[in-house]
Amino acid sequence: MVSQRRTHRSFVSYIDKSGEYYRAHGYETPYQWAAHDDAPFSSLTKPLSECKVGVVTTSYFLPDGFVYRAPSDLPRLPFVEANESKENLNTKHLSWAKDETHTDDQETYLPLARLQQAVENGRIGSVSDRFYGLPTQFSHRQTEKRDAPRVLEWLQQDEVDVALMVPL
Amino acid sequence: MSLGARHIEQAGIPTVVVGSARDIVEQCGVPRFLFVDFPLGNPCGKPYDTEMQGAIVDLALDLIENAFAPRTTVHAPFVWNEQDDQWRDRFMHVGDDNRSALLEAGEQRRRIQADLKSS
Numbered sequence: 001m002v003s004q005r006r007t008h009r010s011f012v013s014y015i016d017k018s019g020e021y022y023r024a025h026g027y028e029t030p031y032q033w034a035a036h037d038d039a040p041f042s043s044l045t046k047p048l049s050e051c052k053v054g055v056v057t058t059s060y061f062l063p064d065g066f067v068y069r070a071p072s073d074l075p076r077l078p079f080v081e082a083n084e085s086k087e088n089l090n091t092k093h094l095s096w097a098k099d100e101t102h103t104d105d106q107e108t109y110l111p112l113a114r115l116q117q118a119v120e121n122g123r124i125g126s127v128s129d130r131f132y133g134l135p136t137q138f139s140h141r142q143t144e145k146r147d148a149p150r151v152l153e154w155l156q157q158d159e160v161d162v163a164l165m166v167p168l
Numbered sequence: 169m170s171l172g173a174r175h176i177e178q179a180g181i182p183t184v185v186v187g188s189a190r191d192i193v194e195q196c197g198v199p200r201f202l203f204v205d206f207p208l209g210n211p212c213g214k215p216y217d218t219e220m221q222g223a224i225v226d227l228a229l230d231l232i233e234n235a236f237a238p239r240t241t242v243h244a245p246f247v248w249n250e251q252d253d254q255w256r257d258r259f260m261h262v263g264d265d266n267r268s269a270l271l272e273a274g275e276q277r278r279r280i281q282a283d284l285k286s287s
Contacts, residue, residue: 011205012256014189021260024267025274034171036197039238040178048233056176058169070280097207100248100255101214107221108210114218114225123229134172148175155181162232163176163183164225166211167169167193 034140046161053118054128054160056151057110058136058168059103062090071138080133086110094136094168109168128158136167170196184228187211194241200231201241206248207255213246220246 019030044051060077068074074093089110091103107113115127132151137143155163170193173183177199184200187193188211193201204211204224213221227244248255262270 010253010256011190011203012259013191014208015191015195017260020262021270022274024262024270025277026271027274033192034196036174039197039199040174041199041238042177042180042182044182044232048229053229056169056172070277070284072281072284091209096209097255097259098209099258100207101209103209103215105215107218108212108215111212111221111225114212114221117222118225118229123226134169136169140171143171144175148172151172152176152179152181155176156179160181163173163181164228165169165173165176165183165185167185167187167189168209168211 031138044161048124048162049122050125051161052126052128052159053115053124053162053164054155054158055110055112055115055131056134056163056165057089057131058094058134058166059089059091059109060133060135061088062092068093074135077135080131086112086131091168096168103168109166111164111166115164124162128155128160130154130158134165169193170198173198182232184231186224186228190241194239197239199238199240200235201239202228202231202244203241204244204246206246207259214248 015033057080060080063078086106089106103109110131112127112131115124118124119126132154134147134151137147170185173185177183184202185193185198186202186204188204188206188208190203202224213224224244227242231240231242
């Protein structure tokens with residue numbers, strides 16, 4: 001354990017940073033981030049070792065021939081609702097630190113193999129055959145009224161007990 | 169994603185968010201949050217570091233098992249780069265060196281959006 005001293009908060013404030021960044025792009029009205037004072041809470045109803053875990057991702061499938069022109073194109077992409085290959089998953093047009101890292105190893109944002117190890121270790125019961133796409137949306141309403149209910153429905157269909165949710 | 173976690177949790181399925189944008193997730197307010205203080209893109213661990221990735225999944229599962237109240241955050245004990253923490257400043261950097269380029273990029277983006285709207 002290395003003890004350190006700092007004069008400022010060390011972790012990045014993406015709310016502050018993106019506000020300044022887009023202001024520099026000429027967008028004067030800052031984004032209205034979701035904010036709540038409370039949060040819901042549900043407890044497990046059975047031991048974790050018997051639970052099925054599902055992964056929810058903000059990555060997406062890019063269909064052949066899809067031409068990306070602007071961020072407003074992303075909501076036109078098909079929903080990720082996968083039970084097969086994750087080979088075609090894409091992260092290219094999402095906002096992440098492309099100068100610092102890469103997403104070639106999908107386990108860094110979709111940890112299905114690591115969860116499978118947790119099954120083998122007896123930590124969890126199983127991993128859902130499907131993983132689920134919850135796209136990053138500008139509109140809170142789209143997320144709350146359309147996308148999240150859709151993911152919930154898939155989780156319920158698959159009898160998922162625990163959702164591991166990974167925003168890129 | 170945080171709004172989604174709230175929706176799913178509300179319906180009775182316990183959730184844990186694993187992410188790197190601490191302020192965004194905590195301000196939205198989620199039941200359980202594993203904060204991984206890395207550049208955006210690899211919240212579940214460094215590329216090809218299967219040991220770290222496994223530890224992060226374990227921590228997320230610990231949160232599911234042990235959190236007893238909403239808005240529980242655990243800070244994963246991993247450092248992106250011991251020698252260089254300047255990645256924090258490089259992401260979305262705004263300075264005199266790029267201010268005019270950013271403004272031009274914004275104008276270009278607005279032109280594209282306007283064309284898309286009118287087409």
